[in-house]
Amino acid sequence: MTMAGSVLAPNPAPAAAPSPAPRKQRTGRALSDRRTRFGLLNATPVVVYLLILFIYPIFSTLMLSLKGEDGAFTLHWYTDAFRGANLEILLTTLRISAETSLLALGIGFLLASAISRLKPLWAGLAMIVVVVPHFISALVRTYGWIILLGDNGVVNNVLTDLHFPGAPFQLLYNEIGVVIGTTAVMLPYTVLLLYAVMKGIDRRLLAAAASMGAGRITIFRRVYVPLVAPGLVNAGVLSFILCLGYYLTPALMGGEKQTMVASLIDEQVMKQNQWNGASALGIILLLLTFAGLLLLKLLKSAGEALRNRGTAS
Amino acid sequence: MIELRSTLAGRVTLAVLSTLILLFLALPIVVIVVTSFGKDAFGSFPPDSWTLSWYTQLFADGSKWPAALSLSALVAAMTTVFSLILGMTAATALVRSELPLRSAVYGLVLAPLVIPQVVIALGLFLLFEPAAMLGSPIAIALGHTVLASPIAVMILMATLKGIDERLEDAAASMGAGRLTVWRRITFPLAMPGMVAAGIFSFITSFDEFFISQFLSSVDTVTLPVQVFNVLQYNVDPSVTAVSAILIAVAVVALALVGVVRRLSGSGKQGGLLPTETAVGLPAGSETTS
16 A cells, blocks of 8 residues: 555645634734744654655755766766666656556546445445555555456456457556556545545536436536536546556566556666666656646646636626 | 436446446455465465465464564554654644644645655665665654655644634633643544554555665565565465455554544544545645745
8 A cells, every 4th residue: 555645635735824713913913923833843843854854865866866977967867768768668657657547537437426426325335445445555456456367367267258259368467457457556546536526516506407408418518527627637637646656566567568667766776776867767757746736736726717717707 | 405317227337337346446355365265376266175374374484474574563663653743743733823834834744645655765765775774674664654644644634623722722721731731632632533643654654665665675674575575576375365464454454443433423523534535635836846
């Protein structure tokens, strides 16, 4: 469960107005000074901790990626990363991340919309099936897929028994295996993110659209999808970002052609002692992640602007 | 309530599809648990005959598993302590005080969740390697805390938000000092949240692979790293039993959180599961700045 809990915040960060209701102004001054000091005191441990064990290490990774063998500034680790086999691995990473996040998004959409229509009891049970795997080690779940997808695994046996044309299939150590395994790891994220949005939708809006004569497809396209859109964007971009740096499943279920950046970094550090190159790859991953987050932010504000214009007119 | 009625065919299709998807999520877990009791570890499924020998083999002489298990437990215990301390102070600062640069602090705290773990692991490796701390359980626990503390902070923030601040104010107005208020009022009320935060910190560390992989040495190997090595390099059928144990640990942990929630009166204390409340990205830009 190496990625568990990621990006699942209790509430969207309330950027402003952190303090409780405005206090009376005079006494407020002195009181707020004390509250500020108390806050700083309590915030110090975590901030110091993360500065030393999170920010500083990333910063030193950045420095290392810019340093040549002679210690002088260089960009050649980056140009190396975008050449030959390394470039191919970068592109593979982007391709597998795109395939996986689209699949997880599609499947997650189906499941979340089905669950959001169930009665509370059944919805609760279905959510347990979604949440429990999320907290079970991704390594273990990947191993489960290796057992399932082997040449004599359950999946191939069932397909052979059904006389499915072409069975048994090669499902391991190729892209099919990697995408199946990684999608299974990302699916709980997309389902949880989409379910949260879908539960908040007022289903009377759909009924209202129907009463005005809209057909099913129109309702889905013009009412439901726009309402769910923020969740779709969130879930899609997030699972893409999480895939980018993912290691376990591609390393265990993929072949040569499914090597992802994380595996390359691992190999460069552990086997080739090539820390500078690995650092450059890490920074590239980091920048791609930032780009994804920035995209998310832009889409969010674009969506809000669009909605505001809609209500104004 | 007015509902949009769906067609029978549509409902059946959706039901079948979602059952298949739920199977997709559950099957890998079920298959491991069942196979771990099967006589022929890599044979047919379901197994023809049953055995417990994979479990007994784990603790046979010369087995590497007990050492890995105890290292993982030790590291997870340390991580739990670290992240509870960091989590409680940080949550107090974020919920119960006026903090300058609050959103920057909040962003910093949650950032480890969206930053690729390879990058965190690589950075920690570069930090601990020159200090000759590779393989040290403390180093691994310090690394795991980077991942576990955001989860603890989120759970404890939700917990503190659920506690009526006026109770603390009332105690303070009657002359209780900060420490007394904390010990007699806040701590007991926050207990369920702290248990949940502790449990999630524990399993985050217990299951963590990548940071452990970078920070471990030849003779200090955590359980997930050992499982990975077996899966990648050599075949040891008892790995199925280890995986089943890891599943059991996670399920028991989740059940414990559920029990604590029930005992504390669900509804009042939301957010014990980091995933159950409204989910969203903690404002993207905060993590980038």
